Amino acid sequence: MRNLFSSAFCAGRGKIILSLAAISLYADSDAAKSPISLDVLQRDGYGSVELLKLGEQNRLFVPAEINGEKLKLLLDTGWGDPGIAVGIDPSALHIVPQKGITVGLSISGARTLVGHGMAKSVVMGNVHITDAPIYFGRFAGVGFVGFGFLKKNNAIIDLTNLRLYLRPPGKGRRVNLGPALTSIGLASAPFTETAQGNFLVKVEVNGHPAQMALDTGAQVTTLDVRFAKLADTKGWGRDDLGLIDAAGVVSPADFAGTKTFKIDQIPIRTPTVFLARFAGYDMTGGKMVGALGLDVIGMNWGIIDIAQKRFYFAKAN
Numbered sequence: 001m002r003n004l005f006s007s008a009f010c011a012g013r014g015k016i017i018l019s020l021a022a023i024s025l026y027a028d029s030d031a032a033k034s035p036i037s038l039d040v041l042q043r044d045g046y047g048s049v050e051l052l053k054l055g056e057q058n059r060l061f062v063p064a065e066i067n068g069e070k071l072k073l074l075l076d077t078g079w080g081d082p083g084i085a086v087g088i089d090p091s092a093l094h095i096v097p098q099k100g101i102t103v104g105l106s107i108s109g110a111r112t113l114v115g116h117g118m119a120k121s122v123v124m125g126n127v128h129i130t131d132a133p134i135y136f137g138r139f140a141g142v143g144f145v146g147f148g149f150l151k152k153n154n155a156i157i158d159l160t161n162l163r164l165y166l167r168p169p170g171k172g173r174r175v176n177l178g179p180a181l182t183s184i185g186l187a188s189a190p191f192t193e194t195a196q197g198n199f200l201v202k203v204e205v206n207g208h209p210a211q212m213a214l215d216t217g218a219q220v221t222t223l224d225v226r227f228a229k230l231a232d233t234k235g236w237g238r239d240d241l242g243l244i245d246a247a248g249v250v251s252p253a254d255f256a257g258t259k260t261f262k263i264d265q266i267p268i269r270t271p272t273v274f275l276a277r278f279a280g281y282d283m284t285g286g287k288m289v290g291a292l293g294l295d296v297i298g299m300n301w302g303i304i305d306i307a308q309k310r311f312y313f314a315k316a317n
Contacts, residue, residue, distance in 0.1 A: 035184050038158050038177075038303075041165050045172015046156070047127030049164040051075060058219040058294050062145045062164060065123040066134065067094040071142055075157070075164065076217025077304065078291060079146025080197015083116070083133030086143035090117050090136045097136075112137050127166045129153070140244065144217060147197045154307040157216065159298045167307075177305055177312065186301065186312045189264035193309070198280070200288060201311055204262040206231045210289040213280065214304060214311060218293030221271055223256070224278035227289035233258060235275050243276045251276050263292075267316040271296045 042048055052061045052072060061072040066084070069092065079085055090097055095117040102114045114137040122132040124145075132149070150157075154167040156177070182188055191201040191214060199214040205223065208231040212221075222243065223233060235254035242250040253276040261270045273290075280288040297304075303312040 036180065037161065038156065038163065038165060041156065041167075041175060044167070044175050046154075046165040046167045046175075047125055049125030049127065049166065051162040051164055053162070058298075060159075060162065060216065060294065062124055064145070065121070066119045066132075067121055069093050073143045073145045074141055074217055076144040076146045076215070077150060077157075077199055077306075078213055078215035078217045079144040080148060083135050084119075084122065084143060084145055084149055085114070085135040085137070085139060087137065087139035087141055088143070090115070090134065093119065093134070095119055095134055095136075112139070124164070124166065127153075127168065129168055146217075147199070150306050151193075155304075156306065157302075157304040159216075159294070159302045159304075174307060176308065177303070178308075178310065181303065181312045185315070186303070187263075187266045187315045189266065189311045189313070191309050191311055194284075194288075196283065198288070199304075199306070199309075201292065202264045203289075203292070204260070204265065205289075206233060206259050206261075211287055212289060213291045214297065215291035215293055216297065216304075218291045219295065220274045221291065221293040221296045222253075222274040222276055222278060223290040224281040225275050226277075226281060227286065228256060228273075228275050233273070233275070241274075243274060263311070263313060266313075268296070268300050268313065269316050271299075 039048065049062060052063060053059070054061055054072065060075045062075050064071050064073050064084070071086070073084060086093065097115050097117050100116065114135050116133060116135045119132045119134045120130060122129045152169065154174070156165040158165070178188055189201055191199045194200060200211045201214055203210055203212050210227060233256045235256045238254045241253045241255070243253040244250050253274050256273055256275050258270045258273060261268055278290050297313070300313040305312070
């Protein structure tokens with residue numbers, strides 16, 4: 001059994017709706033400019049990839065070429081397999097499937113069969129990677145760039161500047177972003193990895209401590225309804241919303257506000273969240289209570305350093 005793969009977004013009855021546009025990553029993109037550029041990482045052997053925002057949905061994509069075929073893949077730290085995942089026939093990418101099938105588990109708990117193969121060439125920005133594992137299955141979307149690939153290539157995700165930095169194994173050197181980012185006022189929190197392929201950060205919701213996944217594939221931050229009840233986070237009573245995961249399954253959902261919200265004991269702006277059943281809650285015995293999506297990660301100037309396992313973000317004023 002593989003881990004959660006996310007790609008969560010909200011839907012109305014019969015149609016996709018725009019998710020939390022007023023508090024999304026892009027709400028203040030014209031007015032707010034990052035006080036720091038991480039392009040200096042390229043002198044340390046990192047390559048740079050410009051992330052794409054397509055349409056009005058709060059989602060980020062990585063432009064890639066796999067064996068010469070161009071794709072736009074969702075940036076999804078919630079997808080945990082070792083390679084890139086695609087939702088198209090592998091023959092379209094000139095990939096021969098290898099023996100063996102695994103089972104993936106979506107954010108709703110739906111299962112899907114996942115095959116795998118090898119790509120001779122993967123190009124992202126000015127990064128060229130050879131012999132990269134590619135996973136394929138019936139996913140809602142073209143595909144994902146996830147946990148395993150990002151970890152292997154020492155990724156740094158700069159959501160404020162919409163940049164992905166990659167350092168393939170054996171190239172360049174490790175860097176420590178901490179002194180530069182904390183000197184301009186960003187907070188820093190460690191995160192851990194699970195065996196299932198998730199990055200977990202400590203949170204506190206309305207005074208109740210827990211852990212949530214750092215999930216760039218989720219448009220909206222989601223809390224499991226059972227934890228929400230424990231944390232006195234009440235829904236607004238919406239009956240026209242649903243959460244669609246990477247398997248295409250729609251789950252009932254609701255909006256809710258939070259009174260206080262902390263990441264590793266550091267207060268951030270209190271977000272509006274989605275309430276739904278979260279498969280990770282069952283898998284971890286209630287220890288992982290939801291996913292921090294792009295709305296929270298992005299609006300708080302998030303930078304994720306996967307090699308150093310540090311999440312940098314803006315404190316609440």
